[in-house]
Amino acid sequence: MPAMADETLFQLLHTQVVAAAYGAGRGSGDEGLRAGLTVLEGMGFRVGQGLAERLPQGALAFREELDTIKFLCRDLWGAVFGKQTDNLRTNHQGTYILQDNNFPFLTQMAWGQQYLEEAPKFLAFTCGLLRGTLSSLGIESSVTASVTSLPACKFQVVIQKA
Amino acid sequence: MSRQANRGTESKKMYWYLPFPLPSASLRLMSSELFTLTYGALVTQLCKDYENDEDVNKQLDKMGYNIGVRLIEDFLARSNVGRCHDFRETADVIAKVAFKMYLGITPSITNWSPAGDEFSLILENNPLVDFVELPDNHSSLIYSNLLCGVLRGALEMVQMAVDVKFVQDTLKGDGVTEIRMRFIKRIEDNLPAGEE
């Protein structure tokens, strides 16, 4: 089902955000790649903070860390991607793995291995988004993404204990 | 649920249920602000990467153009708008169909030039600029310049070379935001070189 019109516009903007992260002489090769991912994550972080501030107060009545993560999987994913994550796993020691089998930024790219090495560039912004939203909700974390076969991918959220 | 043997951070599969879904209205709100917030982050990053505002304006226009040349195809696929042969027709389609579809607003069309080759789009509220105050050291930044690039790129793909620029901007203290569009020329699609 093709995305809604405004989702398409956001996706095209996201592509330019990715391009901006790798533009402006950030170096080439691995060094450039790392620098680009950091900048992308940083932009996502700011957007995540902004989104969290606009949450209706009711949503912030979470105490449980797990409930906050579930909020990410359902409502944040719903608002940003128009769907929910497909799976959530946790080791109950602060590590959560959110799995999306049809990640919207990847669904138009491939079904399998093509473009695999380029895919991480299209996940970094979302890592920052998750980290930024959590941090506005008072939870510090580090978020990394992995993709082995498009369009599925996983986001690992590791909560930093105070 | 049996505890998994400790296989590193790999955790056992857990069926989770949702305490309560958020009302869909707030979801709509968040997704519309997502675009605004992402755009804000982009502009902020560009202001870091480029010293002067002119370069940022140029980058925003270029990125807008890259979006426009693709967005027009999405627009044509969604709406069965045919080829535009008239600038008044074009203005109506932009304001009443395209803006509504992608930004949820319908700018008004005014200030037609006598020759009918120039008009203005008046935006009461520019969705790109919610919650934004322009820092004073960025006075010559055209914050929403991406929009000009989008319009220019999209119209170029349907054979219309146009000039698009902001002439009024609420961010700069004007009452409304006004985008001036001027028809330059029709781009004839010609045969690639080397054809019979």
Added chain:
Amino acid sequence: MPHFELSAFLMTVHNLYLFDRDGVCLHYSEWHRKKQAGIPKEEEYKLMYGMLFSIRSFVSKMSPVDMKDGFLAFQTSRYKLHYYETPTGVKVVMNTDLGVGPIRDVLHHIYSGLYVELVVKNPLCPLGQTVQSELFRSRLDAYIRSLPFFSARAG
């Protein structure tokens, strides 16, 4: 006597070309083709595009009244060429046997449901170049094979 094959029409799709407004052949695939053009593929694409470009200007001059959709299709004694063009100059060209009627909606779907979704919206597909996306190729192939007038038997 016009050359008129009275044998039962064997519904089939021969091949498909996709061009952009500059004449770049974005994609070509074939399913049942018994006769090649006898020239290298790149020349064939140029010849096809040149023909379509000429037909467009030919029909616009020949038409007795103002046209809306313009050129739709042509047929010879053995095949039918169906044509669909968008305001952005993307051209979808499908050759089928004579028995296939108007298929404008099929060509529109190839444009909006496959090309726009899987090429235009794929950030890693540059515009104006032959499409490399395997997802686009496999989805297009599956779609063509699913068409009611596509028949494997004629292979």
Added chain:
Amino acid sequence: MAIFSVYVVNKAGGLIYQLDNYAPRAEAEKTFSYPLDLLLKLHDERVLVAFGQRDGIRVGHAVLSINGVDVNGKYTAEGKEVLEYLGNPANYPVSIRFGRPRLTSNEKLMLASMFHSLFAIGSQLSPELGSSGIEMLETDTFKLHCFQTLTGIKFVVLADPRQGGIDSLLRKIYEIYSDFALKNPFYSLEMPIRCELFDQNLKLALEVAEKAGTFGPGS
């Protein structure tokens, strides 16, 4: 129903006969004040509308007359350039008649040879063996039907998309061609056909075909 025109093209693609049977007039006259809100351009010695559409005036229409006086190609009746004349505010208000430009005989020659080469390419690019050239070409406003004889002469008929009986009309034209052109000792092959009898019989055949009516939906 309507049969718009007939073309006969020889082996080399040369136009040897052409008849306009029915050419609907699509014209619109309007008074304009300065500046003109239509974009005009020069194309093949004529002034055409390049952009802008209103009150029946369409892109591609030509300037036919200014202030009621027919223009002569790209010149006004007084021999001034139309574009210059319409660029000068002093000449306003001005009444201009626009309409679909009639094909000049030169253009008809060019279009006949263009179709001749398109016909051949249609066969060369065929995915099937033993294909003829283009026998029928469809647009939303007309259908072009082409019958090529074994000797390479092409009979081309342009008709309304719903006009029926074109195959039998093409055969009839072939008969008329062999009776009143080929058998005419003063007609040399491949040359333009200027036989009165050919002309008369052809027009008669067109009337018969048009009355035979149509098939498919609509009148």
